[in-house]
Amino acid sequence: MSIVNSLDELLFRSYTISMTEKDQDLLRQGWDLFTRMFMKYDVLEKSPVDIGSGDRFNGAQIHMIEAIGKGHGKTVTALSGYFMVTKGAVSQIVTRLHKMGYVTKTKRKGNDKEIILELTGKGRVAFEMHEKYNESTVAELMKLRQKYSPEEILVFLNILNDVDRMLMGFVAEEKKR
DSSP states (O other), X not given: OOHHHHHHHHHHHHHSTTSOHHHHHHHHHHHHHHXXXXXXXXXXXXXXXXXXXXXXXXXXXXXXXXXXXXXXXXXXXXXXXXXXXXXXXXXXXXXXXHHXXXXXXXXXXXXXXXXEEXXXXXXXXXXXXXXXXXXHHXXXXXXXXXXXXXHHHHHHHHHHHHHHHHHHHHHHHHHHO
């Protein structure tokens, strides 16, 4: 059974018992919309983009640069935990970025097994270019925000946080298998 089927089954079996049919329909519509949005985001993440350096990055690579630049992790282990992916997946991305000249790998003094990751000058430029892109995205979101009251935004953020926690639980369960 795929994780999406597990999500659908768990969501609708456990929450629909006390819900009206109209509420159930709204929940299904919301989940369908979330799935379509996720699929669009996935397409964007996989499409290589030149951020101005001449090199093309997929979403995983640029987000790895972003995470290192923002201090979310200086080791493969820390980044693995941050992104909730395997150390092998992080290592592959970091190795590629290292070969491209965007990340340095330095052994920690006193611990030859631990490798510290840092952005090179080229990596810092890529990070800053991505931050500018993020700012333009936030500007677009701010235009949308004007349509909604602060209370509506808060409810939306609460729902997103709940979905995030739910998905984190499913990822954790999937990793146990």
